[in-house]
Amino acid sequence: MTTVTRSIGTSxxxxxxxxxxxxxxPADLTLTRSNSVGVGSTSSTIVLxxxxxxxxxxxxxxxxxxxxxxxxxxxxxxxTKTATIGVLNGSSATWTGTPAALDSFVVNANPxxxxxxxxxxxxxxxxxxxxxxxxxxxxxxxxxxxxxxxSFIDNVxxxxxxxxxxxxxxxxxxxxxxYANVISTNVANTRINRxxxxxxxxxxxxxxxxxxxxxxxxxxxxxxxxxxLNLASGTTITVRNNxxxxxxxxxxxxxxxxxxxxxxxxxxxxxxPTNRTAAGTGIDLRYITYNVRDCLIFGYTTPIKLSxxxxxxxxxxxGTDQTVITGTGNIGSMTPANEIQxxxxxxxxxxxxxxxxSGIDAGAAVGDAFDIVGTTRPAGSAYDMxxxxxxxxxxxxxxxxxxxxxxxxxxxxxxxxxxxASAAQTLLLFSQAAAAGxxxxxxxxxxxxxxxxxxxxxxxxIGTIAQTFAKPTQxxxxxxxxxxxATAAQTLLxxxxxxxxxxxxxxxxAQTLLxxxxFIASASLIxxxxxxxxxxxxxxxxxxxxxxxxxxxxxxxxxxxISATVSGPALTTMAGAxxxxxxxxxLICKVPALVTSTQFFSWRTD
Amino acid sequence: MCELLIRTQDKAALDTPDAQASVSQRGDVITIQSDxxxxxxxxxxxxxxxxxxxxxxxxxxxxxxxQPEPGxxxxxxxxxxxxFKLDLDALGHKADPATRxxxxxxxxxxTTLAQKVQxxxxxxPDVIGAAEAGIVG
Numbered sequence: 001m002t003t004v005t006r007s008i009g010t011s012x013x014x015x016x017x018x019x020x021x022x023x024x025x026p027a028d029l030t031l032t033r034s035n036s037v038g039v040g041s042t043s044s045t046i047v048l049x050x051x052x053x054x055x056x057x058x059x060x061x062x063x064x065x066x067x068x069x070x071x072x073x074x075x076x077x078x079x080t081k082t083a084t085i086g087v088l089n090g091s092s093a094t095w096t097g098t099p100a101a102l103d104s105f106v107v108n109a110n111p112x113x114x115x116x117x118x119x120x121x122x123x124x125x126x127x128x129x130x131x132x133x134x135x136x137x138x139x140x141x142x143x144x145x146x147x148x149x150x151s152f153i154d155n156v157x158x159x160x161x162x163x164x165x166x167x168x169x170x171x172x173x174x175x176x177x178x179y180a181n182v183i184s185t186n187v188a189n190t191r192i193n194r195x196x197x198x199x200x201x202x203x204x205x206x207x208x209x210x211x212x213x214x215x216x217x218x219x220x221x222x223x224x225x226x227x228x229l230n231l232a233s234g235t236t237i238t239v240r241n242n243x244x245x246x247x248x249x250x251x252x253x254x255x256x257x258x259x260x261x262x263x264x265x266x267x268x269x270x271x272x273p274t275n276r277t278a279a280g281t282g283i284d285l286r287y288i289t290y291n292v293r294d295c296l297i298f299g300y301t302t303p304i305k306l307s308x309x310x311x312x313x314x315x316x317x318x319g320t321d322q323t324v325i326t327g328t329g330n331i332g333s334m335t336p337a338n339e340i341q342x343x344x345x346x347x348x349x350x351x352x353x354x355x356x357x358s359g360i361d362a363g364a365a366v367g368d369a370f371d372i373v374g375t376t377r378p379a380g381s382a383y384d385m386x387x388x389x390x391x392x393x394x395x396x397x398x399x400x401x402x403x404x405x406x407x408x409x410x411x412x413x414x415x416x417x418x419x420x421a422s423a424a425q426t427l428l429l430f431s432q433a434a435a436a437g438x439x440x441x442x443x444x445x446x447x448x449x450x451x452x453x454x455x456x457x458x459x460x461x462i463g464t465i466a467q468t469f470a471k472p473t474q475x476x477x478x479x480x481x482x483x484x485x486a487t488a489a490q491t492l493l494x495x496x497x498x499x500x501x502x503x504x505x506x507x508x509x510a511q512t513l514l515x516x517x518x519f520i521a522s523a524s525l526i527x528x529x530x531x532x533x534x535x536x537x538x539x540x541x542x543x544x545x546x547x548x549x550x551x552x553x554x555x556x557x558x559x560x561x562i563s564a565t566v567s568g569p570a571l572t573t574m575a576g577a578x579x580x581x582x583x584x585x586x587l588i589c590k591v592p593a594l595v596t597s598t599q600f601f602s603w604r605t606d
Numbered sequence: 607m608c609e610l611l612i613r614t615q616d617k618a619a620l621d622t623p624d625a626q627a628s629v630s631q632r633g634d635v636i637t638i639q640s641d642x643x644x645x646x647x648x649x650x651x652x653x654x655x656x657x658x659x660x661x662x663x664x665x666x667x668x669x670x671x672x673q674p675e676p677g678x679x680x681x682x683x684x685x686x687x688x689x690f691k692l693d694l695d696a697l698g699h700k701a702d703p704a705t706r707x708x709x710x711x712x713x714x715x716x717t718t719l720a721q722k723v724q725x726x727x728x729x730x731p732d733v734i735g736a737a738e739a740g741i742v743g
Contacts, residue, residue, distance in 0.1 A: 016646045019637040020611060020655075023630050024648065027618035055619055057654050075653055126669060132687050133617065133628035186628065186679065210679040232679050259680065 009117030141189035186211030231258030266367035272299025296386035359385035633691030
């Protein structure tokens with residue numbers, strides 16, 4: 001199952017507006033079709049079977065698989081059953097080969113993700129995004145999020161930035177009109193996360209859930225005058241790890257308001273800032289039974305509507321500045337200034353937890369094992385109340401189903417960080433400079449995200465099944481050996497910039513190797529077997545380039561200059577369904593023993 | 607001072623009340639952006655959209671095109687995603703499922719608003735008689 005990920009932003013993204021992204025999603029994300037190819041396909045189209053839909057654009061934005069290649073359907077003509085294909089998450093835009101009549105194809109059900117880029121703040125006078133009309137299930141759903149590196153969560157100063165709406169820190173969605181919604185959705189299972197939402201004009205709402213069930217709203221910063229979240233109906237809606245602020249005198253609405261059944265409200269910080277007089281209701285969910293756990297609620301004389309209008313919440317490990325709420329682990333009479341960094345909006349609101357607060361280590365292990373910015377819970381002896389987990393040290397250990405997040409700032413010298421994790425964990429190491437040795441190992445279903453900036457010493461990765469490796473994205477300056485070994489269902493994402501030394505990669509079935517997109521100063525060797533894709537350097541390769549492949553492989557050579565020998569002895573060993581794409585620009589060396597083949601083209605020998 | 611991204615083909619079959627209410631349809635305005643907006647390649651080329659340029663027209667003058675049918679979704683789950691549509695045929699845009707057809711001219715506010723069509727409410731199948739003409743409520 002492949003997630004179709006599309007970018008949204010104003011600098012050359014797939015869509016320039018949120019609503020265009022939504023409108024282009026399939027009407028039914030769960031739809032599949034498996035049959036035989038019709039007559040007349042090309043390298044950029046596939047003709048579906050005669051029983052396929054006669055409705056134009058019916059299969060748009062689904063992926064289609066033919067001959068172990070998966071592409072995205074860009075358009076579809078119902079009369080001819082012809083689907084035009086395009087790039088799927090970085091794949092080639094065309095087939096390698098041409099689908100023949102009676103070949104098998106599969107139109108896949110896909111989760112659909114919109115990744116926002118912080119090219120500029122997303123603004124509008126009224127609603128920014130209405131999500132409606134899509135059929136989903138619990139595995140094929142819509143997600144709106146920030147692209148990697150684009151969220152306030154990804155900001156290099158995330159641990160020290162004030163936790164409040166600030167579009168310079170990451171993707172921000174803001175509306176300016178009164179009585180409007182930033183996002184409205186009635187589509188089941190929709191997920192909205194890693195975003196900042198603001199609607200501070202009278203009675204504006206950050207997220208209006210107008211229908212559907214199973215939605216998840218997590219790790220967002222939300223500021224509104226009306227509700228930060230309005231739930232019209234539905235069941236089991238998850239509201240977790242959000243900062244929800246209403247800097248308003250409005251007392252008729254609540255931060256979380258609505259109806260439904262069995263909602264889950266965990267680990268949120270829900271605040272009316274102290275520059276406003278405490279009033280109104282924090283959580284007002286009516287005619288339902290639901291859980292509130294590990295929350296901080298300040299500035300509301302009724303933190304949670306406990307009775308009346310059918311309200312029936314179970315509240316635990318939740319702190320307020322009002323009278324303590326009946327339930328396990330709850331704390332009352334808190335002083336907001338002792339609990340969060342800055343509860344006063346006139347002097348710069350900051351919703352991060354404060355050292356020494358009574359909510360520190362006073363939560364329970366419910367919800368996600370990380371906080372609004374991804375910090376592992378617990379960082380101390382227990383979960384903190386609210387959306388922010390206070391980090392006291394760099395030492396992190398974890399067991400199953402945890403996320404380990406190391407310091408996001410500078411590690412100065414001679415420090416060794418050993419992070420050991422087991423199943424279903426995520427290791428997020430340093431996002432800034434790591435000056436000394438780093439080593440970590442992982443096992444099944446883990447993700448290793450090493451430093452995103454300079455790594456000055458040795459690092460090594462060892463991974464097994466279903467792992468993802470993301471290597472540094474900047475300069476490696478000294479002699480370092482990178483040994484990345486992967487087996488089935490893995491993805492290797494090496495350096496995106498300069499690499500000064502030797503590297504080697506190896507991979508087996510169903511893997512993708514994405515080597516350097518820039519400079520390779522030394523030898524590179526890539527080998528692969530069935531159903532692999534190699535994307536070679538797009539710039540200078542100063543030494544030699546050697547590729548060997550078998551069935552269903554494609555090699556994309558440098559798109560710029562190759563200044564030395566190009567050795568291709570293995571080229572003659574190619575079998576069917578292979579394609580070699582040579583340099584698209586200057587090739588100033590010899591290409592020995594070129595094979596004569598209609599499947600070998602695009603080489604220039606000048 | 608605005609440009610409108612408009613749906614030129616129904617997004618899905620409209621044979622259910624859900625689809626009629628919630629899926630974008632021919633003539634629906636998807637989004638309104640300012641003059642000179644840098645549309646993406648998909649927005650410029652996809653066959654199911656077109657762009658209407660209205661130079662000098664303030665976006666608020668046409669904001670009704672992106673408003674949903676008013677009402678409470680708790681009481682009526684079939685409120686339309688867009689209350690109004692543009693009559694593209696009247697603006698010279700023919701329906702062609704396979705090819706991107708762009709409007710050949712920019713339009714002023716008067717011309718555009720003359721082709722503003724209110725969609726009828728979707729009948730709630732759970733309400734007996736709601737689909738009958740002359741039934742109020």
